[in-house]
Amino acid sequence: MVKANDRTKLILGCILTGIVLIMCLCGIFFTPYDPMAMDAAADKSVSLKHIMGCDQFGRDVFSRVLVGVKETMIVAGSVVLIGAFFGTILGTVTGYFGGWLDEILMRLNDAVLAFPSVLLALLIIGLYGGGRNTLILALGIAFIPSFARIVRSEVLRIRNLDYIKSVRLFGAGHLRIIVVHILPNLKTVLFSGILIGFNNAVLAEAGMSYLGMGVAPPNPSLGRMLSEAQAYIFTNPLTAVFPGITIVIMILGFSLLSEAFKKG
Amino acid sequence: MKYVLKKLLTTLITLTAVSALVFFSFSVIPGNPAISRLGTEATPEKIEKLTHEMGLDRPVFERYGEWVAGIFHGDFGRSYSYNTDVSSLLSEKIVTTLILSLLAIVLTVAVSFPVGIYCARKSDSKLDVFLTSLNQLIMAVPSFFSGILITLLFGFALRLFTPGGFVSYKVDLVRCVSYLFFPALAIALPKISMVVKLLKDTALKEADKDYVVTAYSRGNATKAVFYKHVLKNAMIPVITFLGMTFADIIAGSIIVEQVFSVPGLGRILLTSISGRDYPVVEAIILLLAAAVVISNLTVDFLYRAFDSRIRV
Numbered sequence: 001m002v003k004a005n006d007r008t009k010l011i012l013g014c015i016l017t018g019i020v021l022i023m024c025l026c027g028i029f030f031t032p033y034d035p036m037a038m039d040a041a042a043d044k045s046v047s048l049k050h051i052m053g054c055d056q057f058g059r060d061v062f063s064r065v066l067v068g069v070k071e072t073m074i075v076a077g078s079v080v081l082i083g084a085f086f087g088t089i090l091g092t093v094t095g096y097f098g099g100w101l102d103e104i105l106m107r108l109n110d111a112v113l114a115f116p117s118v119l120l121a122l123l124i125i126g127l128y129g130g131g132r133n134t135l136i137l138a139l140g141i142a143f144i145p146s147f148a149r150i151v152r153s154e155v156l157r158i159r160n161l162d163y164i165k166s167v168r169l170f171g172a173g174h175l176r177i178i179v180v181h182i183l184p185n186l187k188t189v190l191f192s193g194i195l196i197g198f199n200n201a202v203l204a205e206a207g208m209s210y211l212g213m214g215v216a217p218p219n220p221s222l223g224r225m226l227s228e229a230q231a232y233i234f235t236n237p238l239t240a241v242f243p244g245i246t247i248v249i250m251i252l253g254f255s256l257l258s259e260a261f262k263k264g
Numbered sequence: 265m266k267y268v269l270k271k272l273l274t275t276l277i278t279l280t281a282v283s284a285l286v287f288f289s290f291s292v293i294p295g296n297p298a299i300s301r302l303g304t305e306a307t308p309e310k311i312e313k314l315t316h317e318m319g320l321d322r323p324v325f326e327r328y329g330e331w332v333a334g335i336f337h338g339d340f341g342r343s344y345s346y347n348t349d350v351s352s353l354l355s356e357k358i359v360t361t362l363i364l365s366l367l368a369i370v371l372t373v374a375v376s377f378p379v380g381i382y383c384a385r386k387s388d389s390k391l392d393v394f395l396t397s398l399n400q401l402i403m404a405v406p407s408f409f410s411g412i413l414i415t416l417l418f419g420f421a422l423r424l425f426t427p428g429g430f431v432s433y434k435v436d437l438v439r440c441v442s443y444l445f446f447p448a449l450a451i452a453l454p455k456i457s458m459v460v461k462l463l464k465d466t467a468l469k470e471a472d473k474d475y476v477v478t479a480y481s482r483g484n485a486t487k488a489v490f491y492k493h494v495l496k497n498a499m500i501p502v503i504t505f506l507g508m509t510f511a512d513i514i515a516g517s518i519i520v521e522q523v524f525s526v527p528g529l530g531r532i533l534l535t536s537i538s539g540r541d542y543p544v545v546e547a548i549i550l551l552l553a554a555a556v557v558i559s560n561l562t563v564d565f566l567y568r569a570f571d572s573r574i575r576v
Contacts, residue, residue: 115511116516123286123545127289127290203406210408212534233427241412244409248405251406252401255404
C-alpha cells in the first residue's frame with residue numbers, strides 16, 4: 001500500500017509515536033497519582049516522587065500530562081474521523097458526478113478551506129459555547145474541506161481510468177462503481193491525509209484548549225496546563241515546559257511518520 | 265482583463281456570503297441579548313424597551329441590510345458590553361494586530377529565504393543536515409509553546425523585554441515594535457521552517473530537470489543557472505504557500521497575543537466570545553475573513569505575474 005522511503009524518519013517517528021501511545025494508555029488505565037487531587041503542602045519541584053513536579057495547586061504534573069495526552073488523542077482522533085468520513089462522502093459525490101452540484105459545493109469548500117481552522121472553530125464555539133464535544137464538532141467541520149479536496153481529485157483521476165469505463169459497459173450502477181471500484185482505491189490518499197490531519201488536529205486542539213475553549217477545568221488538558229502554568233512561569237517554569245514538550249513529541253512523531261510514508 | 269474581473273466578482277460574492285453567514289448564524293442563536301445585557305435587573309418592561317432600542321424586534325433581513333449598509337460607512341454597530349461604537353473600539357486593536365502580522369511575515373521571509381537557498385545550494389553539507397534536522401524539530405513546536413520559551417529566554421533570562429509590558433503604537437512606535445518583535449518571532453518560527461523546507465525541496469526537484477542539466481552542460485556558471493532558472497521556478501509554490509500562510513499568521517496571532525498579553529484583535533475576540541458581545545464578534549470575523557480573501561486574491565494575481573503558463 002505505502003512504502004517508507006526514509007528509514008531514519010520512520011524509526012524515529014515510530015519511537016516517538018510509541019512513547020505517545022504508551023502515555024495515552026497510562027492516561028486511560030493507570031496514573032501514579034489522581035490527576036485532580038490537590039495537595040497544597042506538596043513540594044512543587046521535580047523529585048523522584050513527582051518526576052515532573054507539581055502545579056500551583058499541588059497536583060502531580062506527570063499524571064496530568066498522561067491524562068492530557070489521552071484527552072488530546074480522543075479529540076484529535078474524533079476530529080480526523082469526522083473530517084475524513086464527511087470529506088470522503090463529499091469528495092466522492094462531487095468528484096464522481098461533477099456538474100453544477102460539484103461547482104457549488106467546491107466553491108463553498110474553497111471558501112471554508114481558505115479560512116483558518118482555529119478561526120472557524122472559534123466562530124462555532126462562539127455560537128454554541130465551549131466544551132469538549134463542541135470543540136470536536138467545531139474542529140471536525142473545519143477539517144472536512146481538506147479531505148473533500150484530496151478525495152475529489154483522486155476520484156476525478158480514477159473515474160476516467162479504463163477499468164471504470166469497462167465496468168460501466170458491463171452495466172454496473174453508480175453506487176456499485178463508487179462503493180466497489182472507487183472507494184477501496186482511495187485508501188492511499190486517505191492514509192496520508194489522516195496522518196497529516198491528525199497532526200493538525202493535535203495542534204488545533206492544544207491551541208484551542210490553551211485559549212480555554214476545550215476540555216473544561218479541572219480536567220487536565222495539555223494546552224490548558226500551559227496557559228495555567230504561565231502565571232507562575234518565573235517561579236515554576238517546568239510546569240509549563242513538560243506539557244509543552246509532550247505536545248512537541250506528539251506532533252514530531254506523527255509528522256515524521258507522515259513524511260516517511262509520503263509518496264516519494 | 266476578463267480574468268481580473270471574474271476574480272474580483274468571485275471575491276465579492278465570497279465576502280457577501282461570509283457576511284450573510286456570520287450575521288444570520290448569530291441571529292438564530294437562542295437567547296435574547298437584551299436579557300443577558302440587563303442581567304439581574306431584567307423586568308419584562310425593561311427587556312421590551314431595550315429590545316426595541318437595540319432594534320432586535322425588527323425583521324432579520326432588515327437588520328442585515330442595515331448592518332451591511334453601515335459597514336460601507338465604517339459603522340459596525342454598537343458593542344453590547346462596552347457601550348461604544350464597534351469601529352472605534354477596534355481601530356487601535358486592528359493596527360496592533362496588523363503590525364504584529366506584518367512583522368511576522370517580514371521575519372519569515374527575511375530568515376527563511378537565505379536559509380532555504382543555502383540549504384538548497386549546499387545540500388547534504390554538514391550545516392544543511394543540521395539545519396534540516398533543526399527545522400523538523402521547530403516545525404513541531406506550536407507557536408504558543410515557543411512563545412512561552414521565548415518569554416523565558418528573552419524576557420526572564422536575558423531581560424531583553426518585559427513580559428506583559430506592551431506599549432501602544434500611539435504612545436511610542438519604537439517600543440511597541442520592539443515588544444511585538446518577540447510575539448512575531450513566536451508566530452514566524454514554525455512558518456520559517458516550513459518555507460525553508462518547501463524552498464529546498466522545490467529547488468532540488470527543479471535542479472534535477474533536463475533544462476537545468478542542459479544549461480550546466482552548455483558551460484553556464486553554476487551560480488547563474490541556480491538563481492536565473494532554478495530559483496525563479498522554485499519560487500512559484502513558495503509564493504502560493506506564503507499567501508496561504510498569511511491567513512494562518514492572522515489566526516496564529518489570536519493565540520500568540522494571548523501568550524504575550526498583546527491587546528490586539530485576538531484578545532478582544534476571545535473576551536467578546538465569552539461575553540456574548542455579538543456585534544464585536546461579527547465585525548472581527550468579517551474583518552479577518554476579508555483579510556484572508558483579499559490576500560488569496562493578491563496571491564492569485566502575483567502567481568500570474570510570475571508564471572505566464574498559468575494565464576489560461
